[in-house]
Amino acid sequence: MKRVHHRNHQEQKKCPSIIMMRLAGLCVFSTIILSVVFSLSLVLRDPPSDAVPISVPRWIDDKLLAGLLPAGFDETSCLSRYDSLINRKGLSAKPSSYLISRLRKYEALHRECGPYTQSYNKTVKDLRSGVPSQSSSAACKYLVWISYSGLGNRILTIASAFLYALLTNRVLLLDPGLDMTDLFCEPFPHASWFLPPDFPLRAQFHHLNQKSAHCYGKMIKDKSVTASFVYLHLAHDYDDQDKLFFCDEDQRFLDQVPWLLVRTDNYFVPSLFLMPSFEQELNQLFPNRETVFHFLARYLFHPTNRVWGLVIRYYEAYLANVDERVGIQIRVFDTGTGPFQHVLDQILACVFKENLLPDVNRKQATISSSGKPKSKAVLMTSLSSGYSEKVRDMYWEFPTTTGEAVGVFQPSHEGYQQTENQMHNQKAWAEMYLLSLTDVLVTSSWSTFGYVAQGLGGLKPWILYKPENRTAPDPPCQRAMSMEPCFHAPPFYDCKAKKGIDTGKLVPHVRHCEDMSWGLKLVHNYA
Template identity: 55%
Template sequence: MRTLKRIKSQDKAVQSAALFSSSRRVRFIAVACAVVFLLVFCQLNSSVIWLQGISISLHQGSTGLKGRSYTNQAEEPIHKLLGGLLSPNFDEQSCQSRYQSSAYRKPSPHKPSSYLVSRLRNYEELHKRCGPKSPLYQKSIHQLKSGHSMGLMECNYLVWSPFNGLGNRMMTIASAFLYALLTNRVLLLHITDDMVDLFCEPFPDSTWVLPSDFPIKDLEELNLGSEQTYGNYLKNKKIKTDVKVMAESLPPYVYLHLEHDYQHLDRLFFCDNDQQVLAKVNWLLIKSDVYFVPGLFFLSQFEDELKWMFPERETVFHHMSRYLFHPTNSVWGMITRYYISYMAKADEKMGIQIRTFSWMPISIENFTNQILACSWQENLLPSINQNMTSQAGTNGGRTKAVLITSLNSEYSEKMKSMYYEHTTSTGEIISFSQPSHEETQHTEKQTHNQKALAEMFLLSYCDVLVTSGWSTFGYVAQGIASLKPWILLSPKDQKAPDPPCRRAMSMEPCFHTPPSYDCKANKNVDFGAILRHVKHCEDVGHGIKLYD
C-alpha cells in the first residue's frame, strides 16, 4: 500500500511538474512573443521614422530648403495654407506654386485675421455662384445689354483691364480685389495675350478670366477722355451724386479711370457719397496703374470692414498678394530651377532690385556706387580688402548669395568683378547672380512678363532686400516677402544722394498719386500729415502708404 501511495504521489509530482513546465513554457512563449512584437514594432516605427527622414530630405533637396523645421507635422497644412488664407480645395499638381511657395521662405510673422479668412471663403462662394458661365452671370450680361442699371442684383461685377508694367498690374489687381471684397462685387480680369500663362486661378471651381464674348469691346482703349468715365458722367450731368437717385437712371456700366493722370472728378471715387451712387451701378470697369488701397481707408463706410480684415494695416498687400498670385507651373519651374542652382545653399540671401527712370537719370557707375554705399553703410554686404594677400574664410566660410534683378547686366558684372578680385573684410564668400537682362522693358511680351514674375518671386525668397525708389517691381517683391527693404533714393543732378538709401517704415507699396481732396471738409488737405495710419513714402514725397 505504501508503495502504491508512493507511486501515486510520484505520479502527482510528475503531473504537477509537467503542468508547471507547461505553464512556464506558455509564459515563456508569451514573453518571447511580446519581445518579438516589441522588436518588430520598434523596427517598423524606426523604419517609418527613417522613411519620413528620407522623405523630408528629398523634399528639402528638391526645394533647396535650408534649416527647414518639420518638428510638428500637424503644423505643415497650416503653414501650407498660410494660416487659412488659402483654400484647400485645389488640385495641388495643377498649380504647384500655390502650396509649395511658402516653403521657400520663413513663415510670415503676420497671420491673416479670422475675419479676413471668413470673408475670403464667402467671396469664393460668391464667385462660384456668379462667375462666368453661371446662369446669374448670363442674367447680368442681359442687364448690361439692356442699356441701364437695375439696382443691386444678386451678382454685381468689377472688370479689371491691364495697364503699364507687370508690377503695376499686380498692385492694381490686389487693389481691385479688395474693393470687390468691400462692395460684394465679383472681380473679373480682362486677360490680354501678354498675361496668358502667368497666374493660376485663385478661386476654386470658377475662373476670374473675363469671357472673350463680353459685349463691351476694346476695354484697354478706355482712357481719361472716354465718355464712360465716372468723372465725365459727372461733368456732363449724366450722373448725379444725389444718393436718392434711382438706379434705372444710371448707365449700365461706369468706367473708373484711376490711372496716374486722373483728374479731380475721377478722384471723387474716394468720397462716401460717390461710393453710394456707384453701388447702384451693376457693372464697374476699372483701369489703373497705381496702388490705390490707401485711398479706400479714407472712406468711412469701409472703415470697420478694413479694421476687422486687417488689424495690422500694413499687411494688406502682403495678404492679398499671397492669396491671389500663384505662378503657373511653367513659371514655377523657372523659379525653382534658378533658386536651387544659385540661392539654396547660401547661408544668407540678399536681393538687389535695380531700376532707373528716364526722368531721373544717373550713370551706371554712379548708381553702382550708390548701391554699394547703401549696402556697406547698412552692413548688408561686407566691405572689400584692397590687399590681395588677405586670407578668406575668417568668418567660418559663411556664404551670401546676392540676387540682382535689372534690365541691364553691367551692375551685376561690376559688383561680381569687385568681389571676385578682392577678399571681404569679414571673410564671407559673396556670390552674385542675375537671371535675365532684357535691356528694355517689353510688357507686351508674354515671355518678358513670365521672367519678371519669376524674378519678383525670387526676390521675395531673400532675407534682405535693397530696392529702387519708385519701382513697383520692388514693391511687389517686398510685399509678398513681408520685408521692409532699404530703398535707394532718387538721384540729384545725376548723382547719388546722401544718404544713399532709407529703410522702409512699412512693407506696403506706395500710392504714387493719392487724392488731396477731403470730401467731408470740402477742401484740399495733406492726408499723409493728418491721418494716423498713413505716412508719406520714403521714395515718393507726395505719395502715401499704410503704416502701423
C-alpha cells in the same frame, strides 16, 4: 524634421486604438518605415549643413498659411500654391480670422456669380440690352479690371481692385489682355477670375478713357448719372472728378451699378483706409495695417507651373545653400543706357553703410580665416547686366574684410521693358518672386517691381533714394517704414469739407512714402 514629426502624428491619428491591436501594430510599423523613407528622401535631397539658418519661419509652417489659402485645389496644376519653398518662409504676421472668413465668403460669391453662371448670364443680358443701372435687378455686381501698365503695377492694381471688390461685395473679373494668362494660377476654387472672351464690352476696353460717356468723372461733369455700366478712370492722369471715387457719397451711387470697369496703374488701397464707410471693415480685416498687400498678394498671386519652374530652378541652383540671401533690385529711370557709375556707387554705399554686405580689402591679396566662411548670395535684378557684373567682379578680385564668401547672381538682363511679350513677363514675375525669397532686400525708389517683391516676401526693404543730376545721393538709402507699396497718385481732397487737404496727415496709419513725398502708404505703429 518638424514636418516628419507632423506627418507621424497625422498618420498615427489614423490608427485605431485598442480593439484592432494588430492593425495598429501594422500601422505603427508602416509609419516608422514611411518616416524613415521620408527622412532619407529629405536628407538626400537637401543634405544637412552646419549653417545657421538666418530666416526662421516666421509665422506659419502649414500648407494653407494659417487658413489664408483655400483647400481643395488640384496641387499638380499649380505647384507654387502649396509649395514648401514659399511656405517655409511663412507669413510675416498672422492673418485675422475675420480676413479668413471674408475670403471664404468671397470665394462662395465668386462661385455663385462667376463666368457663365445663371447670375452672370442674367447680368450680361441686362448689360447687352442697355438697362440703366438703377432699374437693373441683377443679383450679382461685378468689377472688371482692365489690363494696363507694367507687370509690377498690374499686380498692385489687381490686389487693390480685389480689396475694393471685397469691401463692396462685387465679383472681380480680369481682362486677360494679351499676356495675363500663364503668369498666375487661378486663385478662387471652382470658378475662373478671367472675364469670358464673349463679354460684350471687351472690344471697347481700348477706347475707354476720360472722355467716354461712361467715365464716372465725365458723367459728373455732364451731370448725367445713369448708365448701364460705369468706367472708373483711376490711372495716374485722373482728374478731380475721377477722384471722387474716393468719396463715400459717390460710393453710394456706384453701389447701384452692376458693372464697374476700372483702369488703374496705382496701388490705391491707402485711400480706401481714409473713407469712413470702409473704416470699420478694414480695421477688422487688417488689424495690422501694414500687412494688407502681404496677405492679399500671398492669397492671390501664385506663379503658374512654367513661372514656378523658373523660380525653383534658380533658387535651388544659386540661393538655397547659403547662409544669407540679399536681394538688390535696380530700376533706373534715367534716360540713356546704363550702367551708370553713380548708381553703382550708390548701391555699394548703401550695402556697406547698412552692413548688408561686407566691404572688400583692395590692398590685400587674401585674408585668412579659420573654418568655413559664412556664405552670402546676392540676387541682383535689373534690365541691364552691368551692375551685377561689377559687383561680382569686385568680390572675385578682392577679399572681403570679414572673410565672408559672396556670390553675385542675376537671372536675366532683358535690356528694355517688353510689355506683352510672354516670356519677358514670365521672367519678370519669376524675378519679383525670387527677390521676395531673400532675407534682406534693397529696392529702388518709385519701382512697383520692388514693391511687389517686398510685399510678397513680407520684407521692409532698404530703399535707394532716387538719384538727381546723375549723382549718388547721400545718404544713399533708408529703411522702409513698412512693407506696404506706395500709392503714387493719391487724391488730396476732403470729401466732406469739399476742399483740398493733405491726406498724408489725417491718420497715423496713412503716411507719405519714403520714396515719393506726395505718395501715401500704410504703416503700422510706426513712430
